[in-house]
Amino acid sequence: MNADRDALRAGAASPRRANDADAGVLSRLFAASFLSDPVFDWIARRDPGRAQALERFFFWLLRIRVIPFGEVWMSEGAAAAWLPPGAFANSGGFFKQIKLLAPYMRLCGLSRLARGPALATAMEKNHPAEPYFYLAYIAVAPRLQGLGLGGKLLGATLNRADAAAMPAYLENSNPWNTGLYERCGFIARRNIAPPGGPPLIAMWRPAAARSYGSSSLSQ
Numbered sequence: 001m002n003a004d005r006d007a008l009r010a011g012a013a014s015p016r017r018a019n020d021a022d023a024g025v026l027s028r029l030f031a032a033s034f035l036s037d038p039v040f041d042w043i044a045r046r047d048p049g050r051a052q053a054l055e056r057f058f059f060w061l062l063r064i065r066v067i068p069f070g071e072v073w074m075s076e077g078a079a080a081a082w083l084p085p086g087a088f089a090n091s092g093g094f095f096k097q098i099k100l101l102a103p104y105m106r107l108c109g110l111s112r113l114a115r116g117p118a119l120a121t122a123m124e125k126n127h128p129a130e131p132y133f134y135l136a137y138i139a140v141a142p143r144l145q146g147l148g149l150g151g152k153l154l155g156a157t158l159n160r161a162d163a164a165a166m167p168a169y170l171e172n173s174n175p176w177n178t179g180l181y182e183r184c185g186f187i188a189r190r191n192i193a194p195p196g197g198p199p200l201i202a203m204w205r206p207a208a209a210r211s212y213g214s215s216s217l218s219q
C-alpha cells in the first residue's frame with residue numbers, strides 16, 4: 001500500500017499535459033470529486049441527474065475553455081486545470097460560449113439558472129488585474145484524497161510559476177482545502193461569494209512565494 005501511495009505521489013509530482021482525448025476521463029474525475037463541493041452544491045440541480053449533468057458540463061468546459069490553453073495536468077487519479085497568465089479574460093468568443101450554454105442549463109436546472117451567472121460575475125469582478133497562473137479546478141479521485149496527491153500536483157505548476165516569477169490565484173470553494181492552499185503559499189484575500197451563496201474565498205500567491213517540494217512537469 002505504501003509503495004502504491006509513493007508511486008501515485010511520484011506520478012502527481014510529474015504530471016503529464018492533458019489533451020482533447022483526455023476530456024472524458026477528466027470529466028468523470030472532476031464530476032466525482034466536485035459532486036459534494038459546497039459551491040457546486042449551490043448551483044447544480046438537486047435531482048438524480050446531477051452527477052451526469054456535472055460530468056457533461058466538465059467535459060465541454062474542459063474541451064472548450066481550458067484544455068486548449070495547454071495547462072491541464074494529470075496523473076493517475078488526479079488532475080489540475082490551470083489557465084496560463086492572461087487566459088482568464090479570453091472567453092473564447094461567442095460560438096464557444098454558446099456551446100457551453102446547453103450543458104450549463106442542464107447542470108443548474110430551471111430553478112437555479114440565475115446562480116451560475118451570479119457566480120461568474122462575482123468571480124470576474126474580483127479577478128486580479130495583473131498576469132497570474134489561475135487554478136480553475138483541481139481534483140483527486142475521492143478514494144485517493146488525503147494521500148498527498150493534490151499537494152504534489154499543485155507543486156508541479158507552482159514551481160514553474162516561481163521559475164517565471166509569476167503569481168498564482170484561485171477561488172477556494174471548500175473550507176477543508178484552506179490548509180493545503182496555505183501550505184502551498186496562498187493567502188486568503190476575501191470572500192467573493194454572490195449574495196446567498198456559500199463562501200468562495202479568493203486566495204493569492206505572490207510571485208516566487210517559495211519552492212514547493214520536488215514536483216516537476218513531464219512535458
Ligand SMILES: CC(C)(COP(=O)(O)OP(=O)(O)OC[C@H]1O[C@@H](n2cnc3c(N)ncnc32)[C@H](O)[C@@H]1OP(=O)(O)O)[C@@H](O)C(=O)NCCC(=O)NCCS
Pocket residue numbers: 033034037137138139140141144145146147148149150151152171172173174176177178179180181
Ligand atoms: C482538494 C483536493 C484536490 C486536495 O487533494 P488531496 O490529494 O486530497 O490533498 P493532499 O493529500 O495533498 O493534502 C491534504 C489536504 O487537503 C485538504 N483536503 C481537502 N479535501 C480532503 C479530503 N477529502 N481528504 C483529505 N484532505 C483533504 C486538507 O486541507 C488537507 O490538509 P490537512 O491535512 O491539513 O487537513 C482533493 O481533496 C479534492 O479533489 N477535493 C474535492 C474537489 C475540490 O475540493 N477541489 C478544489 C476546489 S477549490
